[in-house]
Amino acid sequence: MFHWLEKHPFFFAVGVFVTIAFAGLIEIVPNFAEASRPSIGTKPYTTLELAGRHVYIKNSCNACHSQLIRPFKAETDRYGDYSLSGEYAYDRPFLWGSKRTGPDLMRVGNYRTTDWHENHMRDPRSVVPGSIMPAYAWLFENSADVDTAYAEQVTVRDFFSVPYNQEIPMKDGSKETVVLADTLAGAQASALEEAKLVAADMKDKSVQDAVSAGQIPEIVALIAYMNSLK
Amino acid sequence: MNKLTLWGIIFAVLMLGLTWLSIGGSKGGLNDDIVNMLAVAGAIALVVISVFVVIKYVRQMQNDTATGKLADKNWDGIGEYKNELPAGWAFIFLGTMVWGMWYFLVGYPVNAYSQIGEYNQDTAAHNAKFEAKYANMDGTALVDMGEAVFLAECKVCHGLTADGIDGKAANLNQRLEAVVVKNVLVNGSNNKLLGFEFPMPTGTDLGLSASDIDEISAYIGNGLNGNEPAMFGVCAGCHGAQGEGLDGVGPQLNGFNNTLVTNILTYGKKGAIGTMPKFADRLNAKQIEAASAYVTSLSK
């Protein structure tokens, strides 16, 4: 049979394809069938948080930071509860990472704060001597791309039924709603409101001035995103 | 001995030595941790098997000769022997397949193993091991434990020596800095420092002038040393004559105590310097107690 296949490239190729394709089916399909449902308390990202997530991706923070807490005592001690599948329901793409040059950030919003991030992102070694994380000074200059974040929100709402403007059950039994504006202008305005709250806890004068003037520096969006990681 | 065998052994010894070094790098070495042991066993197996196998084939290159029946065909001059499979290889291949089936169907039957189940067991065992120890831990042992907690959890903000890294977080070698006091007097404070909602009135509410506020802030920032400002009496009503605090009325201002720090760790604290996150979910009660003991010990 193999000698025959080796003389008939078409059938050879079909044979190879079948051999490599069906493992994929068995590996991937069952989990898809069980489409990942959001956990109680998992909310879609707001416009500003999503813009911050884009800043995170743009700078490949995932090259050094994971967002996946494995069920080991040492990890839950260090980072908090182990991850659940449903907590990632709105993560497109997933950002688990594969290398922890720096610590996991899955729940960093629980134990780091705006002003700390501000110091740390501008100059990691000023707060953590010996850190090898790059300083991200340009995040204080560049403006976040709120428009693209809004475009993505609209896309996931329309294609994947992500529940914006719907009541979402929280762990304590209450309900919360993540608002998605009807228009781009509306989204820009609500992102700015959110940015003002973050900037209020920051020390950098130029950031505060920028936000007052209606701009959103990347650092503000990024911090909003990191604070949302809980 | 053959030169290559020698190199092989040198290499193996080097790698094993490095592995040994890595273990030494961790407090307590293997730490009785089965995962550590298996990982190291894996590393050793990797080195030993690789060296052994490579030496085997090098030997064949050195001493053996190519034999077998050549196939009729050749491609661009490349021929092929019709040799049988190397027996060892075929045997191990079959073996791993059988093992794989067994592992999946019998050894770890689908769904009979759960990583979360394993986690729960590990955590329970860990907690049980330390609960007994915690029961009668106090005094310097508690402060030592607190220092360990501090070094693992707090030093990224407060610095190795708890000096607050140039004003980036609170300097814990002293209770209050003047800026913090001033901020509280200007804006009030409601950080549940007493363990429940009870705000600190603003200076205006207390009838202080701007210069009173400056004076009092400087005084408290100086550890309540120097001349007591005239208006300090207003504060003493709630915080005690020496700022030693009054239970359930006002927190201590001239130093730390267990309740105060525990409340800060439980609820977090937002002030002039920045925001201190809460640690209630990350640390257990004993760890919080220990951290408090350590912080309290710093300014003494």
Add this chain to the structure above:
Amino acid sequence: MENRPLEYDYTVAKMFMLTTVLLGIVGMLVGVILAWQLAFPSVNTILGSGVAEYTNFSRLRPLHTDAVIFGFTLSGIWATWYYVGQRVLKVSMAESKVLMFLGKLHFWLYLVGVVAVVVSLLLGITTSKEYAEFEWPIDIAIVIVWVIWGLSLFGLIGMRREKSLYISIWYYIATFLGIAMLYLFNNMEIPTYFASGGIGAWWHSVSMYSGTNDALVQWWYGHNAVAFGFTVPIVAMIYYFLPKESGQAVFSYKLSLLSFWGLMFVYLWAGGHHLLFSTVPDWMQTMSSVFSVILILPSWGSAINMLLTMKGEWQQVASSPLIKFMVLASTFYMFSTLEGPIQAIKSVNAIAHFTDWIVGHVHDGTLGWVAFMIMAALFHMAPRVFKREIYSKSLMNTQFWIQTLGVVLYFTSMWIAGITQGMMWRAHDEFGNLAYSFIDTVTVLHPYYTIRAVGGTLYLIGMFLFAWNMYKTMTAGRRVEENELQNASPMAA
């Protein structure tokens, strides 16, 4: 025609040889920069803090991986395909104008793709998925390039005179099919600009899959991209170049056969070992561990087949640096395909995952196996495509030893760094608290990061020697006749 040797046309092979060398140097130069950045963070602002946005570790890292994978390795695969394919199929590209055109189109479109990738990654345009960072416009370009390769691959096969396909061809076919399937499914994404009616950046897209599902597809891709990018096509190379250069017949057809089909079957099941202890179902994790262990054998099959092909030929190994490269490549192949399965065992992965031990594994595979084999292939090809003798054998020897030392420094330092770090993360002190804050586990790695950087620098120096040797071969090597090119490549002392 039957009685005289075919005049093979190596135009396209030469073009891809050039990009192999060039992108190899670029990719590894970036790798070396990364390594120094982790040892000394001030290297992040090496060109001034004004441009640190483009020179810092995290912006450059995807550039490194994509430059060495889609630049260096892929160019190497194609350079050898456009060489080996003609020879073992006994058909010249010159025989078909269409194939020549497709081949050149393949190269030039690829080059456009490379430029687009470099620019977009430097600008931070990425989807974040490892080894699949490109946004949708580049995905489309890649699919087009791939289809063109497919046409020229199957076109050449269709015209062949040699009816039966040589082993290398099996592997090239598998490379083509494997990557095509993986790449398509992992890059299913919706361009948000169009979906939202024209808002935001036109190149931005959002993944069709979310969370755990996204991870599953990504590592089904990521793992098998290693299979069909770093293993299958490199095996294709060694099956041609080692027997050819040494003049030895392949040890066993049966072993070739079983290794090939075994590899095809087993590889695909093992992708879950990148997701151990994550939120994918337990049974899937167990399955991937099992298949990873079974995978040792089909992998080793090819390596053993090659080592046994050299049975009794030690004098060749000793005297020819070209053969040394290939023999060492197959031993590193064995090493990394034993290391991988060991790291895939759940308890070992609990330590190894997320640490530098994985990075060590990656580089004993890529530096010791992939890059060694590609360079050996190019060395063998050079005299045949340029009709000149290899410029300097002693330079080759020097390169071999410098680079071997480089790899050894690289993976030994990462071995120790990874195990140290993994154990420190897990350690509890006598009070039951974490023994180390994260930063403690970073600062202890400094010496190992430095050693790795030195090792990487040595390897890069070897790359420069390689490039120089190739250049001089092309321009200044002694001209050789067809009859000098049967087996062992001619090389000047």
